[in-house]
Amino acid sequence: MNDDLKLMKETVRDFSAKNIENIALKIEREGIHKDLLKKLAEQGFLGATAPQEYGGSELDGASYRAILEELSSFSPSVGVLVFLYNSIASKLLNKGKAGDYLKEILSGESTLGFGYGEILEGYGNSSGNEGSDGKGILKKDVIFPTANKFIALDGSGQNLILAKGKIEKAKDKKSLGIRGLGISDVIIDTSGTENLGLRSDIVKAIEDSSLEIAAIYLGIIKGSLNKAIEYAKVRTTFDHYLKDYSPVAFSLSNLRAEEELLRSYIYETDNENGKGLNALIFAESLSKKATKQALQTHGGYGYLEDFGVEKFYRDAMTISTILFRGRTDRKRLSEEVFGTEAGNL
Amino acid sequence: MDFELSDELKDFRKMVREFALDEFTSEVARKRDFEESYPDDLRVKSLQKGIIDFSSPWKTMVAIEELCRVDAGLGISVTVPYFGAEVIMLFGNDAQKEKYLSEVNKGKKMMGLAVTEPGGGSDVAANKTEAAKSGNKYILNGSKMFITNGQIADFFVMLARTSKADSAKKHRGMSTFIVESKFKGFSANKLEGKLGVRATNTAELILNNVEVPEENLIGEEGKGFYYIMTFFNISRVFVAAQAIGVAQGALDRTLEYLKNNAPSGELQNEYVQFTLSDMATRIEAARLLMYKAASYLFQFKPNPTITSMAKGYASETAVFASEKAMELTGLYGLSGDLERYFRDAKIMEIWEGTSEVEKLIIARMLEKESDSSE
Numbered sequence: 001m002n003d004d005l006k007l008m009k010e011t012v013r014d015f016s017a018k019n020i021e022n023i024a025l026k027i028e029r030e031g032i033h034k035d036l037l038k039k040l041a042e043q044g045f046l047g048a049t050a051p052q053e054y055g056g057s058e059l060d061g062a063s064y065r066a067i068l069e070e071l072s073s074f075s076p077s078v079g080v081l082v083f084l085y086n087s088i089a090s091k092l093l094n095k096g097k098a099g100d101y102l103k104e105i106l107s108g109e110s111t112l113g114f115g116y117g118e119i120l121e122g123y124g125n126s127s128g129n130e131g132s133d134g135k136g137i138l139k140k141d142v143i144f145p146t147a148n149k150f151i152a153l154d155g156s157g158q159n160l161i162l163a164k165g166k167i168e169k170a171k172d173k174k175s176l177g178i179r180g181l182g183i184s185d186v187i188i189d190t191s192g193t194e195n196l197g198l199r200s201d202i203v204k205a206i207e208d209s210s211l212e213i214a215a216i217y218l219g220i221i222k223g224s225l226n227k228a229i230e231y232a233k234v235r236t237t238f239d240h241y242l243k244d245y246s247p248v249a250f251s252l253s254n255l256r257a258e259e260e261l262l263r264s265y266i267y268e269t270d271n272e273n274g275k276g277l278n279a280l281i282f283a284e285s286l287s288k289k290a291t292k293q294a295l296q297t298h299g300g301y302g303y304l305e306d307f308g309v310e311k312f313y314r315d316a317m318t319i320s321t322i323l324f325r326g327r328t329d330r331k332r333l334s335e336e337v338f339g340t341e342a343g344n345l
Numbered sequence: 346m347d348f349e350l351s352d353e354l355k356d357f358r359k360m361v362r363e364f365a366l367d368e369f370t371s372e373v374a375r376k377r378d379f380e381e382s383y384p385d386d387l388r389v390k391s392l393q394k395g396i397i398d399f400s401s402p403w404k405t406m407v408a409i410e411e412l413c414r415v416d417a418g419l420g421i422s423v424t425v426p427y428f429g430a431e432v433i434m435l436f437g438n439d440a441q442k443e444k445y446l447s448e449v450n451k452g453k454k455m456m457g458l459a460v461t462e463p464g465g466g467s468d469v470a471a472n473k474t475e476a477a478k479s480g481n482k483y484i485l486n487g488s489k490m491f492i493t494n495g496q497i498a499d500f501f502v503m504l505a506r507t508s509k510a511d512s513a514k515k516h517r518g519m520s521t522f523i524v525e526s527k528f529k530g531f532s533a534n535k536l537e538g539k540l541g542v543r544a545t546n547t548a549e550l551i552l553n554n555v556e557v558p559e560e561n562l563i564g565e566e567g568k569g570f571y572y573i574m575t576f577f578n579i580s581r582v583f584v585a586a587q588a589i590g591v592a593q594g595a596l597d598r599t600l601e602y603l604k605n606n607a608p609s610g611e612l613q614n615e616y617v618q619f620t621l622s623d624m625a626t627r628i629e630a631a632r633l634l635m636y637k638a639a640s641y642l643f644q645f646k647p648n649p650t651i652t653s654m655a656k657g658y659a660s661e662t663a664v665f666a667s668e669k670a671m672e673l674t675g676l677y678g679l680s681g682d683l684e685r686y687f688r689d690a691k692i693m694e695i696w697e698g699t700s701e702v703e704k705l706i707i708a709r710m711l712e713k714e715s716d717s718s719e
Binding site: 074081117140141164172173174175176183222235240247255288292296299300303304305306310313314317318320321322326327330343 | 375678686
């Protein structure tokens with residue numbers, strides 16, 4: 001890792017320790033507040049890779065991944081938000097009137113949600129007027145449902161639009177993960193929308209971001225293992241520190257070793273030729289193992305939100321559902337490996 | 346060797362399943378999970394309908410599995426008001442059984458077990474709560490952590506130290522008491538923000554000079570640790586039932602999705618098929634282990650090795666199955682009921698002996714058994 005990258009990581013870590021760590025539980029309970037958005041914008045994180053004309057920082061890929069890793073190690077919700085703004089919004093909104101809105105969200109003035117479920121998975125009904133008041137289109141599983149505007153599919157289910165919307169009904173459940181953003185159903189107002197392109201554009205944006213999603217996972221792995229390792233140093237049971245017991249020490253150090261391998265790969269490669277997919281598929285499975293072990297190391301305390309470790313367990317699974325596309329991504333990797341169609345049956 | 350349950354138990358299982366499907370709707374389960382509130386109405390209803398029958402341990406085990414199969418938070422909530430009763434049943438005197446257990450059996454009172462302490466966890470012998478004899482009563486001071494029913498139980502079977510800890514034999518000098526929540530100096534703080542089983546009530550208990558009459562001492566002074574370990578050998582079979590319920594329920598709902606809601610052809614994909622097969626095989630293996638442990642235990646020949654294997658394996662199976670269910674159902678599972686299974690399952694590897702403790706027990710028993718077989 002070169003000095004610039006080290007410095008970048010240190011900067012993000014300091015920022016997070018100062019501005020996220022002490023409110024991490026509040027983010028889980030109440031969502032990401034505007035003052036944090038403003039600070040993220042001032043640091044240039046919200047628009048890390050966006051063009052300067054929209055208020056972006058035009059950072060290189062490794063610096064961007066460093067931001068994602070470090071932020072996610074404190075709050076995966078914040079990491080996912082920065083990812084969605086950079087890897088999706090900045091690629092889709094950088095034109096015409098939508099460009100004005102891109103400026104607004106990158107400055108932290110406004111917020112942007114994503115009608116994610118139907119866009120990626122084709123899940124939910126994308127056509128017809130389904131809102132409870134007969135106006136607008138009901139979108140299921142929208143990320144950041146309290147946002148001012150949304151990227152969603154229009155009635156045809158093929159075109160991406162930028163539109164206003166409102167939460168369909170009062171929540172009867174919390175989302176499993178990324179609670180700082182939340183996931184809920186939203187009714188999209190179809191009047192006065194901006195056209196942003198085709199559904200396939202957003203799918204491509206995601207497919208081109210394997211390493212960046214892996215960087216979010218890397219942060220989750222790091223954050224959860226940090227907690228577990230620190231806890232194992234101070235917690236005693238049967239007269240010894242947890243760290244002194246071989247099963248605890250071996251499993252945590254093994255996971256840390258895998259984390260290190262993943263990190264060096266993530267910062268030394270690019271998304272070409274399926275290399276990003278290598279990292280993504282490894283990171284997805286490692287994040288589940290690491291967060292599970294980190295929670296288990298904490299015992300009963302790990303099961304309570306106050307200890308800040310169960311969120312990683314929830315978030316790893318949630319991100320695996322929304323950003324990692326299970327069989328689709330495994331099939332993509334298979335096709336890279338075999339050089340032809342593979343894994344259909 | 347017969348792998349079938351009796352006809353009576355099969356009929357009972359069917360009745361419990363129907364009850365759970367009728368009463369544990371998604372709406373109710375979500376509400377209790379979201380609000381972290383205990384479903385007292387369901388507790389009363391389950392008693393009225395004969396779902397809970399503590400005179401039969403087999404029925405209890407089957408009921409726990411079937412209820413948790415539909416929802417673990419609700420299922421545990423309605424079966425846990427008797428938690429700890431076996432300690433009084435096995436080691437208490439007739440007066441204690443009459444005064445406390447009969448009320449619990451009638452559903453008029455709720456009880457709990459208070460063993461774990463802050464920072465104590467698995468290491469029960471490291472407990473610090475003290476019970477000092479003073480005339481014809483004991484004065485209890487200390488605190489208890491992660492106590493199920495902590496805020497709603499009428500009384501607790503509580504472990505406390507009646508003589509100073511001998512560093513080499515810390516498990517000696519501990520005794521069990523019946524402590525009523527209305528005793529002066531007793532207080533309970535609800536623990537909120539649990540990852541799962543959020544319909545169940547969990548609290549930290551504070552004991553500040555709580556006076557407990559000496560007739561509330563269970564069994565003999567100094568034998569408390571042994572009583573509690575005997576209890577865990579029983580309750581672990583029931584935790585296995587909770588875990589198998591969660592795992593089976595996750596598989597049920599995954600199959601339901603694949604058949605009715607998934608894009609066509611999904612169930613024909615071999616990756617999906619192999620995952621389903623793994624889930625089902627592990628569930629069946631865990632259930633057989635549980636039946637074997639139960640068979641020994643309910644004939645009063647407990648086998649701690651098999652019991653720990655059943656509890657440990659069943660809880661890992663619950664975590665495995667709920668994780669795979671999430672992977673196979675994607676956003677359907679995330680926004681529906683399956684994500685709750687994923688959150689609920691994890692506690693099974695922690696309470697009533699963590700997976701690590703179960704492994705230690707198995708290893709120690711293996712060593713012992715190999716000594717005696719030589």
